[in-house]
Amino acid sequence: MIKKVLMISTLLLLFMVGITQATDSESNEEKINLQQGMKMSADVSKQAPEFSLRTLEGNEVKLSDYKGKKVIINFWATWCPPCKAEMPAMQKLYERVNGQFDLLAINIDPKNDVAGFVNDNRITFPVLLDESGKINESYSILSVPTTFLVDEKGIIVKKHIGAMTLDQMEEFISY
Structure with missing residues (x-):
């Protein structure tokens, strides 16, 4: 019984770690996209975007x-x-x-x-x-x-x- 509880706990822990890492990588992707978007924006002292x-x-x-x-x-x-x-x-x-x-x-x-x-x-x-x-x-x-x-x-x-x-x-x- 204890082995089953430990096994289920371990599986849940691994599952939660996997979800956390997936969420973090999506957040990093979003941050990169936002940073790239900011590079393209028209800010004072920067090159005006070509059109x-x-x-x-x-x-x-x-x-x-x-x-x-x-x-x-x-x-x-x-x-x-x-x-x-x-x-x-x-x-x-x-x-x-x-x-x-x-x-x-x-x-x-x-x-x-x-x-x-x-x-x-x-x-x-x-x-x-x-x-x-x-x-x-x-x-x-x-x-x-x-x-x-x-x-x-x-x-x-x-x-x-x-x-x-x-x-x-x-x-x-x-x-």
Whole structure:
């Protein structure tokens, strides 16, 4: 009887050790995946993730096309009231910087009437469509609008979450 109890106890102990090790290896896998994901995210002082997106006109635009230039990247959506509110200020900023900075607006909801919004608001800077959501993901966008300032080397210098006024945008691009 004692032998049976010892044998069952030993088997239970081995079973529990096996489960614990399996759980730990899954946790380690999850940690590795999270760490790799963090490497891909768009953090200040890190290289801006490369992308290739289409404009409303169907032209391909890559971030690497802007190497050697300062770039403002704004993530936005047509359903987002703060995004819509800041777009006229973005247009004014684009006109004021007059080539000192390039501005790319990445729309995260291209199934909506983005062209109509752009036309109604007389937006002249490039509006790119993130059809798959992959660029939104690679930049770790949790809320729109979110704006990045990228330097000539492709390094993210600043990040701002939320809408900005024209004065705030001008302050944002000064560094």
